[in-house]
Amino acid sequence: MRTALILAALTAALYLPRLGTAPVYISPDEVVVALNAHAIATTGRDTSGRLLPLYFEYKYPGPFINGHGTTRSGWLPPMIFYATAAVFEVLPVSETIVRLPTALIGILNVVLAYLVGRRLFRSEPVAIASAAFLALTPAHFIHSRFAMDYIYPLPFVLAWMLWLLEYFESNRPRMLLMSTAALGIGMFSYIAATVIMPILFLITWYAPVVSQPPGFSPPRCCTSHGWRCIRAAAAMFLRSTRSTVPPASARCSRSTGSAICWGTSGPSTIRASCFSTGQWS
Numbered sequence: 367m368r369t370a371l372i373l374a375a376l377t378a379a380l381y382l383p384r385l386g387t388a389p390v391y392i393s394p395d396e397v398v399v400a401l402n403a404h405a406i407a408t409t410g411r412d413t414s415g416r417l418l419p420l421y422f423e424y425k426y427p428g429p430f431i432n433g434h435g436t437t438r439s440g441w442l443p444p445m446i447f448y449a450t451a452a453v454f455e456v457l458p459v460s461e462t463i464v465r466l467p468t469a470l471i472g473i474l475n476v477v478l479a480y481l482v483g484r485r486l487f488r489s490e491p492v493a494i495a496s497a498a499f500l501a502l503t504p505a506h507f508i509h510s511r512f513a514m515d516y517i518y519p520l521p522f523v524l525a526w527m528l529w530l531l532e533y534f535e536s537n538r539p540r541m542l543l544m545s546t547a548a549l550g551i552g553m554f555s556y557i558a559a560t561v562i563m564p565i566l567f568l569i570t571w572y573a574p575v576v577s578q579p580p581g582f583s584p585p586r587c588c589t590s591h592g593w594r595c596i597r598a599a600a601a602m603f604l605r606s607t608r609s610t611v612p613p614a615s616a617r618c619s620r621s622t623g624s625a626i627c628w629g630t631s632g633p634s635t636i637r638a639s640c641f642s643t644g645q646w647s
Contacts, residue, residue, distance in 0.1 A: 369494065370477050377476045377501050381469050381510050386462035389511065396513040398424045398442075400464045403450035412447075420554075422447050445555045446515040464513045471517055472510025476501045478524035485531045519559045522552030526566060530573065546570055 428436035449467040483496030509516040525548040533541035549563045
């Protein structure tokens with residue numbers, strides 16, 4: 367545990383400094399996350415007026431192609447929005463705070479990589495090296511400094527690996543239940559998780575069979591729990607995309623050097639290209 371805390375502190379020292387200024391500005395996708403998270407934290411609804419939605423719809427002007435404007439739209443998983451909203455409940459809105467939840471996820475990933483490496487290789491130096499390699503991976507470092515959800519599936523995949531390894535050692539059904547539950551919850555972390563998590567679930571079902579005596583099958587009470595979470599995530603996504611709730615009165619207006627983003631509880635300032643949300647008044 368002491369080593370894990372030291373790794374977390376060292377990673378924080380690397381990942382957290384100048385979080386609000388490097389990258390130098392809030393990107394349009396980060397603005398979408400910030401606006402919806404602020405709306406959830408203050409009103410309980412997203413910028414389209416949906417009460418505590420399971421998936422978040424985004425829509426804003428895209429680049430001009432052949433002289434014609436385009437629109438970027440789609441649906442995003444909820445985890446980053448609610449994580450950011452939770453931080454907004456206790457800390458003031460700013461560029462640094464918008465990116466803080468993702469940076470904390472990056473730090474958690476490094477600690478989990480250490481725990482998985484120690485369990486898998488039975489070697490403290492190898493486990494520390496595994497965590498260091500992840501912390502120093504450019505893609506992981508860069509995406510840990512954006513308020514976007516590219517690295518959000520990683521803690522669930524690493525937790526799945528850790529608990530599955532513990533199940534192999536202890537043969538306790540509780541560990542298998544926790545590993546498959548991590549996959550089910552991880553379905554809400556990133557768009558591609560809807561494909562990744564079912565594949566990992568199939569691996570979870572198959573791995574204990576090949577590692578145990580003939581005729582063995584994983585406890586149904588454990589693996590069925592994860593499968594139910596995965597099916598529920600798909601069903602809820604389809605249901606949320608059919609929702610038709612009138613838009614809320616969230617808008618943005620120009621201000622010198624910044625964008626004033628208004629919700630029902632008042633304004634908050636985020637220096638960003640807020641025009642990309644298509645909500646200028």
